Amino acid sequence: MNSTPKILTLNSLGQQLRSGALSSRRLIENQLDQVHRSNASINAIVSIDSDRALAQADYWDRQIASGQSIPALAGIPISVKDNLCSKTGVTTCGSRMLRDFRSPYDAHVVERLESSGAILFGKTNLDEFAMGGSTETSVFGPSRNPWDLQRTCGGSSGGSAAAVAAGLVPASLGTDTGGSIRQPAAFCGVCGLKPTYGRVSRWGLISYASSLDTAGVFAQSVEDIALVLQAIAGHDPRDSTSLPHDVPDYLAAVHQEPSIQGTRIGVIRDQIESPGLDPQVRSSLLEAIEAYRKLGAQIVDVQMPHSKYSIATYYIIAPCEASSNLARYDGVHYGFRSSAKTASTLDRMIEQTRSEGFGPEVQRRILLGTYALSAGYYDAYYLQALKVRRLIRQDYDDAFAKVDVLLGPTTPQPAFRLGEKINDPIQLYLQDLFTVGANLAGIPALSIPTAPGPDGLPIGMQLQAPVLAEAKLLSIAAAYHRATEYQPKLPAAFEDPTS
Amino acid sequence: MNDTATDYRVVIGLEVHVQLKTQTKLFCRCSTRFGQPPNTQVCPVCLGLPGALPVLNAHAIELACRAGAALNCELADSTKWDRKNYFYPDLPKGYQTSQYDLPICAGGHVDIPIAPSVHPSGSENVVKRIRLVRAHLEEDAGKSMHDEHSGRADSKIDLNRAGTPLLEIVSEPDLSCAEEAKTYLSELRLLMVYLGVSDGNMQEGSLRADANVNLHFVRDGKTIATPIVEVKNLNSFRSVERAIDFEVARQASEFLRTGLAKGQAPKQTRGWNDALGQTELQREKEEEADYRYFPCPDLVPVRLTSLQKQTANEQSTATPTHYRDLLIHEHELKSNDAEILIQQGKSVVEYFLHCIRAGANAKRVAVWMLQDVLRTLNDRSIGIELYPVSPTRMAELLTAIEQGKVDTSQAKQALAKLIDEPNLSVDAAIESLGIVRVDASEIESLCKELLAENTDVIDKVRAGNTKAVAALVGQAKKRNRNADPRLVQETCLKLIEQMQ
Numbered sequence: 001m002n003s004t005p006k007i008l009t010l011n012s013l014g015q016q017l018r019s020g021a022l023s024s025r026r027l028i029e030n031q032l033d034q035v036h037r038s039n040a041s042i043n044a045i046v047s048i049d050s051d052r053a054l055a056q057a058d059y060w061d062r063q064i065a066s067g068q069s070i071p072a073l074a075g076i077p078i079s080v081k082d083n084l085c086s087k088t089g090v091t092t093c094g095s096r097m098l099r100d101f102r103s104p105y106d107a108h109v110v111e112r113l114e115s116s117g118a119i120l121f122g123k124t125n126l127d128e129f130a131m132g133g134s135t136e137t138s139v140f141g142p143s144r145n146p147w148d149l150q151r152t153c154g155g156s157s158g159g160s161a162a163a164v165a166a167g168l169v170p171a172s173l174g175t176d177t178g179g180s181i182r183q184p185a186a187f188c189g190v191c192g193l194k195p196t197y198g199r200v201s202r203w204g205l206i207s208y209a210s211s212l213d214t215a216g217v218f219a220q221s222v223e224d225i226a227l228v229l230q231a232i233a234g235h236d237p238r239d240s241t242s243l244p245h246d247v248p249d250y251l252a253a254v255h256q257e258p259s260i261q262g263t264r265i266g267v268i269r270d271q272i273e274s275p276g277l278d279p280q281v282r283s284s285l286l287e288a289i290e291a292y293r294k295l296g297a298q299i300v301d302v303q304m305p306h307s308k309y310s311i312a313t314y315y316i317i318a319p320c321e322a323s324s325n326l327a328r329y330d331g332v333h334y335g336f337r338s339s340a341k342t343a344s345t346l347d348r349m350i351e352q353t354r355s356e357g358f359g360p361e362v363q364r365r366i367l368l369g370t371y372a373l374s375a376g377y378y379d380a381y382y383l384q385a386l387k388v389r390r391l392i393r394q395d396y397d398d399a400f401a402k403v404d405v406l407l408g409p410t411t412p413q414p415a416f417r418l419g420e421k422i423n424d425p426i427q428l429y430l431q432d433l434f435t436v437g438a439n440l441a442g443i444p445a446l447s448i449p450t451a452p453g454p455d456g457l458p459i460g461m462q463l464q465a466p467v468l469a470e471a472k473l474l475s476i477a478a479a480y481h482r483a484t485e486y487q488p489k490l491p492a493a494f495e496d497p498t499s
Numbered sequence: 500m501n502d503t504a505t506d507y508r509v510v511i512g513l514e515v516h517v518q519l520k521t522q523t524k525l526f527c528r529c530s531t532r533f534g535q536p537p538n539t540q541v542c543p544v545c546l547g548l549p550g551a552l553p554v555l556n557a558h559a560i561e562l563a564c565r566a567g568a569a570l571n572c573e574l575a576d577s578t579k580w581d582r583k584n585y586f587y588p589d590l591p592k593g594y595q596t597s598q599y600d601l602p603i604c605a606g607g608h609v610d611i612p613i614a615p616s617v618h619p620s621g622s623e624n625v626v627k628r629i630r631l632v633r634a635h636l637e638e639d640a641g642k643s644m645h646d647e648h649s650g651r652a653d654s655k656i657d658l659n660r661a662g663t664p665l666l667e668i669v670s671e672p673d674l675s676c677a678e679e680a681k682t683y684l685s686e687l688r689l690l691m692v693y694l695g696v697s698d699g700n701m702q703e704g705s706l707r708a709d710a711n712v713n714l715h716f717v718r719d720g721k722t723i724a725t726p727i728v729e730v731k732n733l734n735s736f737r738s739v740e741r742a743i744d745f746e747v748a749r750q751a752s753e754f755l756r757t758g759l760a761k762g763q764a765p766k767q768t769r770g771w772n773d774a775l776g777q778t779e780l781q782r783e784k785e786e787e788a789d790y791r792y793f794p795c796p797d798l799v800p801v802r803l804t805s806l807q808k809q810t811a812n813e814q815s816t817a818t819p820t821h822y823r824d825l826l827i828h829e830h831e832l833k834s835n836d837a838e839i840l841i842q843q844g845k846s847v848v849e850y851f852l853h854c855i856r857a858g859a860n861a862k863r864v865a866v867w868m869l870q871d872v873l874r875t876l877n878d879r880s881i882g883i884e885l886y887p888v889s890p891t892r893m894a895e896l897l898t899a900i901e902q903g904k905v906d907t908s909q910a911k912q913a914l915a916k917l918i919d920e921p922n923l924s925v926d927a928a929i930e931s932l933g934i935v936r937v938d939a940s941e942i943e944s945l946c947k948e949l950l951a952e953n954t955d956v957i958d959k960v961r962a963g964n965t966k967a968v969a970a971l972v973g974q975a976k977k978r979n980r981n982a983d984p985r986l987v988q989e990t991c992l993k994l995i996e997q998m999q
Contacts, residue, residue, distance in 0.1 A: 085550045204550040210796035327593020373791035
């Protein structure tokens with residue numbers, strides 16, 4: 001009674017909670033201990049309301065004891081990226097601008113998690129306003145990769161990925177605008193799903209680039225991804241871009257033994273053969289392709305002629321939208337306000353507030369976007385980017401006419417060292433090479449761990465599917481993990497000493 | 500050289516912001532009610548809180564379509580939302596959600612009545628067509644309030660109004676004097692109120708105008724335009740008229756002094772100071788402000804269905820022009836009389852029409868409404884909805900005059916009675932005044948009596964002066980106060996005829 005498993009998976013935790021083998025209070029207490037032990041080294045969680053978490057745990061324990069039927073995630077701790085609004089605690093976006101901001105409302109995904117019984121277990125670190133790929137732009141400092149503390153956990157949802165990888169929580173919510181879920185998932189050796197744009201409501205997701213922002217899930221297994229997606233997916237009338245389509249049974253899709261025989265898996269040759277691709281990543285990926293071939297999948301070469309423009313397109317569209325989305329942080333109504341003496345007039349106060357409240361990367365993107373939207377440049381940049389975005393979508397449509405899913409690397413290389421790229425924005429932007437396409441096209445994409453490299457660093461494989469084909473995406477991913485008998489594991493330093 | 504003073508043409512275009520009569524705001528469900536305590540009608544969306552998203556109010560689209568149909572605009576098949584980016588304390592998101600290159604309504608025109616004094620022909624019902632550029636939807640900003648009484652500048656912001664739907668109607672520069680601009684604004688207001696698009700309440704800011712004004716001088720056969728000035732913040736008919744008159748005089752003297760034409764001097768934005776009666780320079784810029792418009796990624800484009808457009812067309816027929824036509828041409832009212840009723844609003848006109856449908860004579864209804872009904876409404880400061888006498892009763896009463904049951908002065912007494920006791924029937928009201936219908940035979944014997952005593956009247960009538968019988972009415976009333984004057988006269992004439 002009341003033991004905690006080595007590996008936190010939602011499925012096993014759920015079974016233990018339901019059977020009475022484990023109480024939610026015991027689970028939460030254990031995880032709070034873990035946070036106290038480990039968080040200082042990885043800086044994954046930036047705030048946590050322990051009392052509320054324990055009170056909720058007791059509530060679910062009572063429900064279970066009284067024999068009530070309980071929702072899927074009852075009593076299970078899940079952390080949430082700190083750009084998702086929660087009435088509990090602060091919602092900081094990793095920015096000085098919102099360091100003390102308390103949201104009066106919960107994000108849709110937070111509401112859905114809680115109504116599925118999950119316990120909000122900490123807000124996780126991120127690059128400031130989700131702009132970055134290493135969490136190094138956060139006002140709280142960088143999170144660290146549990147597999148190598150000198151390396152980045154990726155970003156922008158780095159805290160969420162690290163929290164799951166270190167076993168602090170079985171699942172975490174992140175957001176993905178250009179790869180911000182998939183890249184940290186790959187770096188941290190966990191699964192990370194960016195759903196179809198519109199599948200999960202953006203209500204309460206603090207906007208970076210509205211037409212690209214997508215809330216999604218980190219977990220240790222594809223099955224757990226399906227469980228959490230089930231809870232957060234679905235139409236929300238508060239988000240005009242939310243899709244009205246019915247939500248399929250994702251867990252059933254993962255559990256069924258699909259015949260991979262005849263499944264057409266597209267491989268983007270240019271990506272596999274890219275000279276910038278780290279050899280360990282390439283060989284891990286080729287192994288995965290071989291595994292699918294053995295399962296009877298048909299491997300098809302696919303051309304994506306416009307993918308070479310995706311970074312340029314993304315780094316026009318995202319900053320343009322950001323420059324407008326972040327205009328509300330002016331020190332007038334809420335958030336940080338400069339107390340500098342020079343802020344004597346209204347215009348100066350706004351200037352000073354934004355200069356002090358935003359970090360350099362956020363300012364860079366605001367300036368880029370402001371420039372690109374200016375009279376005389378709009379057509380050459382923003383409008384042009386919209387046109388290329390349509391061509392990139394067309395590439396995907398053409399590809400998905402021939403294949404069921406696309407397979408490729410999530411990132412060009414495993415987790416890089418902290419500080420290695422932070423002063424070279426272009427190098428950092430190129431990290432998004434393989435991931436931004438899915439955001440530009442609005443399609444679902446999943447990163448799952450493949451065989452790690454010789455130095456033990458995790459490597460991720462990206463699978464992409466047509467719009468709303470999450471069930472197919474998850475089932476094909478699960479088939480690979482089944483075939484390779486994948487077992488999630490924690491880095492040695494984070495194994496629970498009590499178990 | 501005296502020709503300089505008057506040899507110019509005034510060119511005016513108006514941008515009118517009409518607040519739509521929706522229950523809730525354009526992109527959230529906060530109430531649009533006026534006059535509530537500051538910041539009580541707000542939510543994460545209209546406060547621009549992080550993570551909040553807009554959802555379109557479909558009723559605003561319906562009202563904009565109705566207005567567009569009535570303004571003879573072309574309704575877009577597809578329209579979208581754009582962000583107009585600028586920093587201002589009462590603009591919580593740092594941008595205004597508006598429509599840039601695909602407005603919901605394009606083109607169109609408004610025909611405005613021109614006073615005979617303005618129009619040289621002097622004929623009635625002359626109209627001038629004012630062309631429209633477009634009409635688009637946008638959200639209103641909040642209100643900044645500056646309190647400098649305490650010695651320190653203490654600014655406060657009320658966001659109750661932030662997010663209220665506005666229809667911005669932009670005219671071509673077809674207006675050629677302040678009075679015309681005022682008439683245009685007044686006609687636009689009337690139209691919006693008739694169609695239920697806006698409450699048209701000027702005091703509450705439901706209609707606000709900006710005027711673009713300049714002058715075209717003629718020099719050596721060539722036209723020279725003065726720099727265009729945008730005058731902001733015109734919230735009443737009077738301020739529109741005064742501001743334009745001021746601006747015309749100012750620009751004329753400025754041009755005579757400097758000779759600077761459009762393009763040679765920067766475009767000015769000036770604000771109207773109502774207290775000082777002058778326009779004041781607000782901004783002077785060589786080029787347009789750059790608002791960095793781009794499509795709002797939080798909203799989806801709006802497609803207007805043919806059903807929506809058809810509905811808009813059907814709902815936009817009850818215009819002041821339509822009613823003017825009905826009153827003047829079908830019911831033969833004088834145009835001045837018709838206009839008074841029209842200006843009272845659609846429900847007054849509908850009351851009038853209801854009376855006619857209930858069988859009353861149109862001209863008589865018009866007279867009674869212009870004299871009695873409007874006076875009562877005015878005295879009591881009430882709308883026609885609260886007028887105690889229903890149009891059916893009113894028609895019944897006026898028909899009673901027609902039928903000789905009562906005379907005009909009796910009917911007025913009966914009306915007073917009905918106003919005090921609205922549940923009374925018309926017959927009961929008449930009876931309560933002691934008015935008893937006199938039997939025809941009784942009248943006949945009374946008339947015989949009178950004629951016998953006044954043979955001179957008989958002579959006069961025989962000589963062709965039928966109006967002479969009117970002299971007997973007074974005597975008849977003395978002998979029987981319920982005698983209907985008209986019946987007395989008719990009976991006398993009949994008796995004289997029979998005598999021959």
